[in-house]
Amino acid sequence: xxxxxxxxxxxxxxxxxxxxxxxxxxxxxxxxxxxxxxxxxxxxxxxxxxxxxxxxxxxxxxxxxxxxxxxxxxxxxxxxxxxxxxxxxxxxxxxxxxxxxxxxxxxxxxxxxxxxxxxxxxxxxxxxxxxxxxxxxxxxxxxxxxxxxxxxxxxxxxxxxxxxxxxxxxxxxxxxxxxxxxxxxxxxxxxxxxxxxxxxxxxxxxxxxxxxxxxxxxxxxxxxxxxxxxxxxxxxxxxxxxxxxxxxxxxxxxxxxxxxxxxxxxxxxxxxxxxxxxxxxxxxxxxxxxxxxxxxxxxxxxxxxxxxxxxxxxxxxxxxxxxxxxxxxxxxxxxxxxxxxxxxxxxxxxxxxxxxxxxxxxxxxxxxxxxxxxxxxxxxxxxxxxxxxxxxxxxx
Amino acid sequence: xxxxxxxxxxxxxxxxxxxxxxxxxxxxxxxxxxxxxxxxxxxxxxxxxxxxxxxxxxxxxxxxxxxxxxxxxxxxxxxxxxxxxxxxxxxxxxxxxxxxxxxxxxxxxxxxxxxxxxxxxxxxxxxxxxxxxxxxxxxxxxxxxxxxxxxxxxxxxxxxxxxxxxxxxxxxxxxxxxxxxxxxxxxxxxxxxxxxxxxxxxxxxxxxxxxxxxxxxxxxxxxxxxxxxxxxxxxxxxxxxxxxxxxxxxxxxxxxxxxxxxxxxxxxxxxxxxxxxxxxxxxxxxxxxxxxxxxxxxxxxxxxxxxxxxxxxxxxxxxxxxxxxxxxxxxxxxxxxxxxxxxxxxxxxxxxxxxxxxxxxxxxxxxxxxxxxxxxxxxxxxxxxxxxxxxxxxxxxxxxxxx
Numbered sequence: 001x002x003x004x005x006x007x008x009x010x011x012x013x014x015x016x017x018x019x020x021x022x023x024x025x026x027x028x029x030x031x032x033x034x035x036x037x038x039x040x041x042x043x044x045x046x047x048x049x050x051x052x053x054x055x056x057x058x059x060x061x062x063x064x065x066x067x068x069x070x071x072x073x074x075x076x077x078x079x080x081x082x083x084x085x086x087x088x089x090x091x092x093x094x095x096x097x098x099x100x101x102x103x104x105x106x107x108x109x110x111x112x113x114x115x116x117x118x119x120x121x122x123x124x125x126x127x128x129x130x131x132x133x134x135x136x137x138x139x140x141x142x143x144x145x146x147x148x149x150x151x152x153x154x155x156x157x158x159x160x161x162x163x164x165x166x167x168x169x170x171x172x173x174x175x176x177x178x179x180x181x182x183x184x185x186x187x188x189x190x191x192x193x194x195x196x197x198x199x200x201x202x203x204x205x206x207x208x209x210x211x212x213x214x215x216x217x218x219x220x221x222x223x224x225x226x227x228x229x230x231x232x233x234x235x236x237x238x239x240x241x242x243x244x245x246x247x248x249x250x251x252x253x254x255x256x257x258x259x260x261x262x263x264x265x266x267x268x269x270x271x272x273x274x275x276x277x278x279x280x281x282x283x284x285x286x287x288x289x290x291x292x293x294x295x296x297x298x299x300x301x302x303x304x305x306x307x308x309x310x311x312x313x314x315x316x317x318x319x320x321x322x323x324x325x326x327x328x329x330x331x332x333x334x335x336x337x338x339x340x341x342x343x344x345x346x347x348x349x350x351x352x353x354x355x356x357x358x359x360x361x362x363x364x365x366x367x368x369x370x371x372x373x374x375x376x377x378x379x380x381x382x383x384x385x386x387x388x389x390x391x392x393x394x395x396x
Numbered sequence: 397x398x399x400x401x402x403x404x405x406x407x408x409x410x411x412x413x414x415x416x417x418x419x420x421x422x423x424x425x426x427x428x429x430x431x432x433x434x435x436x437x438x439x440x441x442x443x444x445x446x447x448x449x450x451x452x453x454x455x456x457x458x459x460x461x462x463x464x465x466x467x468x469x470x471x472x473x474x475x476x477x478x479x480x481x482x483x484x485x486x487x488x489x490x491x492x493x494x495x496x497x498x499x500x501x502x503x504x505x506x507x508x509x510x511x512x513x514x515x516x517x518x519x520x521x522x523x524x525x526x527x528x529x530x531x532x533x534x535x536x537x538x539x540x541x542x543x544x545x546x547x548x549x550x551x552x553x554x555x556x557x558x559x560x561x562x563x564x565x566x567x568x569x570x571x572x573x574x575x576x577x578x579x580x581x582x583x584x585x586x587x588x589x590x591x592x593x594x595x596x597x598x599x600x601x602x603x604x605x606x607x608x609x610x611x612x613x614x615x616x617x618x619x620x621x622x623x624x625x626x627x628x629x630x631x632x633x634x635x636x637x638x639x640x641x642x643x644x645x646x647x648x649x650x651x652x653x654x655x656x657x658x659x660x661x662x663x664x665x666x667x668x669x670x671x672x673x674x675x676x677x678x679x680x681x682x683x684x685x686x687x688x689x690x691x692x693x694x695x696x697x698x699x700x701x702x703x704x705x706x707x708x709x710x711x712x713x714x715x716x717x718x719x720x721x722x723x724x725x726x727x728x729x730x731x732x733x734x735x736x737x738x739x740x741x742x743x744x745x746x747x748x749x750x751x752x753x754x755x756x757x758x759x760x761x762x763x764x765x766x767x768x769x770x771x772x773x774x775x776x777x778x779x780x781x782x783x784x785x786x787x788x789x790x791x792x793x794x795x796x797x798x799x
Contacts (some may be wrong), residue, residue, distance in 0.1 A: 001400065001401055001402070001405075001468065001700060001703075002397060002398045002399060002704065003397060003700075003701050003704050003705055004397070005397060006397075007629045060737075064421065087782040090767070104568075126422040218667065227558075258797060260797075261799060262799065270663060272797075272799040277799075278789065278790070278793035278797070279786065279790075279793070279795060280799050281790075281797055281799065282789040282790075282793045282796075282797065283721075283789070283790035284791070285718070285792060285796060285797065286718045286722060289698050289718060290691070290695065290698060290722065292695035292698075293694045293695070293696075293698045293701065294690075294693075294694045294697075296397065296399070297399075297693060297694070297697055298698055298700075299397070300397070302464070309422055313693075315604045316693060316694075318692040319690060320690060320694060368683055368687065368690075369683070371686050371690065372682045372686045373681060375686070376677075
């Protein structure tokens with residue numbers, strides 16, 4: 001039993017942390033968020049060059065990490081720095097290619113790992129909520145290739161992406177796990193249009209419409225109709241990432257609030273001397289440590305072969321950071337009082353990110369229900385056998 | 397990062413499991429599983445069984461007859477015992493007084509008292525709280541005045557202790573007493589060992605809201621205590637009390653007991669019917685159950701993080717306060733779900749539960765749930781005793797947050 005990161009992982013985390021403190025202070029981040037692009041390719045490239053993207057993938061896939069703890073170590077730093085650049089999409093799409101990609105498609109993965117290609121995860125749809133299997137976008141065979149029609153909602157960094165991963169239904173009914181296929185769609189493919197907008201927690205997203213998008217046979221990622229397992233494994237990595245990012249942001253919000261309690265005076269004394277606030281802060285600390293434990297559990301479970309056990313632990317973590325992140329955000333604002341309501345205070349942006357992390361890849365309600373449903377499926381004979389057929393993510 | 401135990405620790409776990417399978421009497425496990433208090437004789441018998449194996453004093457070094465385990469071994473042992481529904485041993489002697497004697501006692505005191513704890517000659521209880529000294533423990537008033545008579549140096553003790561758990565099982569009590577009225581609060585307190593059979597001691601039961609007799613009042617009326625029963629220096633008893641609060645508390649979260657209670661609750665929820673369907677399928681019940689299960693898994697990892705720090709030579713500081721708060725919240729939530737699971741069947745009140753076998757109780761109540769409501773009420777105490785959860789928050793805010 002050991003709860004320390006390896007030397008390599010600590011060094012990587014330290015260098016990302018140092019870079020962000022020096023080169024990505026709040027004023028810089030604020031300028032980036034308000035810019036037309038909504039992210040900074042310069043900062044993205046520099047953070048990637050530190051090794052942050054390579055750490056997200058195993059050696060067999062051209063990276064040098066790839067375990068849950070590698071992902072967690074990187075994203076915890078990104079959370080502390082409140083980074084808006086497109087790391088999550090890169091992770092999600094990259095992991096999907098690593099799991100199911102052909103040799104040709106894996107060349108694209110090398111570009112992604114090198115930081116030369118931004119990738120976006122174009123999966124969610126307006127009526128899907130957080131349900132991973134809900135895919136209405138359709139792909140029909142046309143000759144050797146495919147034609148895709150549908151709309152993907154709130155795709156993070158879609159406008160910046162050189163490559164989109166698009167899910168589409170090739171068979172079965174609307175919310176079936178079977179019958180989902182995945183496609184790699186290069187930016188600028190005819191028939192792809194976007195309506196972009198800034199998102200409230202920083203960065204940009206877009207609704208992506210695909211109208212008669214014609215793709216070659218080589219665009220299909222993995223086997224026809226078997227995309228769900230690939231999605232689930234990629235999203236699992238994404239959950240570890242977001243949960244670790246949330247803990248990094250919680251630490252920053254907690255530190256800022258604690259500092260404020262020590263320095264802000266009212267009635268002639270620091271407000272931290274009031275028991276009403278001390279007890280709330282003590283509870284906050286306790287909850288943040290629980291969230292940290294949940295991330296450790298999830299990172300350890302990411303490569304667990306037993307699906308029910310793995311996915312339950314991942315859902316438990318996303319549920320926990322959803323609940324705790326929102327609590328930390330709300331309590332931090334409240335304990336700051338009026339100043340916590342202002343744009344100029346970095347804390348308020350941490351609070352926004354913490355609350356909105358609950359809106360990416362499933363919120364606390366979704367994951368609590370999923371946790372229960374998975375537990376039930378574990379008790380009864382499996383009704384659906386989703387065999388992801390993945391083996392490439394299991395380096396130690 | 398590695399959440400796995402070493403192969404040696406896993407082998408130890410298997411050894412503990414095998415021991416419990418062969419040596420834990422089934423009737424003890426049944427009573428514990430049902431949430432019943434065991435009679436003293438049963439606990440003493442269980443302590444004998446553990447002592448034969450050398451596993452009774454899990455916090456003591458081997459030179460005093462303890463196991464010498466590190467906190468990881470202790471965690472594994474406690475968890476396995478809890479999951480097997482083994483009775484709790486008397487922590488007042490084995491964990492609390494034993495640790496204090498080993499740290500602050502004289503060689504003579506250690507040689508006299510420690511073996512008597514191991515072989516069951518003494519059953520210890522704890523005299524800390526007083527009617528006027530609860531969370532503000534240092535305001536205690538029970539007085540001990542030093543004097544000399546024909547038989548030698550002694551203290552004369554007057555005052556009252558309360559909430560004394562299982563004093564009616566005990567023959568000995570360790571007390572915090574005031575030996576200097578002039579000194580500042582914490583500085584005039586001493587740590588004294590008192591024979592409950594001494595003239596002038598009266599033990600009176602306090603019946604708690606679940607109808608049970610677990611706690612007592614203990615009165616001292618001019619009780620003569622030999623001076624050699626002072627542990628540590630006179631007026632430095634608070635050091636002993638604080639030592640208990642900050643050391644050896646890595647087990648305070650009660651992970652094993654909550655895992656056992658949750659396992660039992662899940663079995664109950666799978667069997668019980670609500671409107672003809674398994675209770676486990678009820679959406680709101682299932683969600684609450686899932687929440688507490690997730691909280692428990694998170695806390696287990698938090699607990700292991702603290703244990704790993706201690707095993708590596710660090711000190712468990714105010715982290716034990718976090719574990720105490722969350723641990724008791726989880727225990728209370730599971731007990732609350734236990735009660736709710738029974739629905740209307742939680743209502744029958746079954747008195748003198750300890751005297752009857754579980755299946756003789758009430759015909760309509762499944763044995764699993766006979767004590768659900770009483771247990772729920774009993775467990776309200778967990779967030780009050782051992783330093784209330786509010787006091788724990790004070791400790792966190794002072795020690796960790798520096799507020």
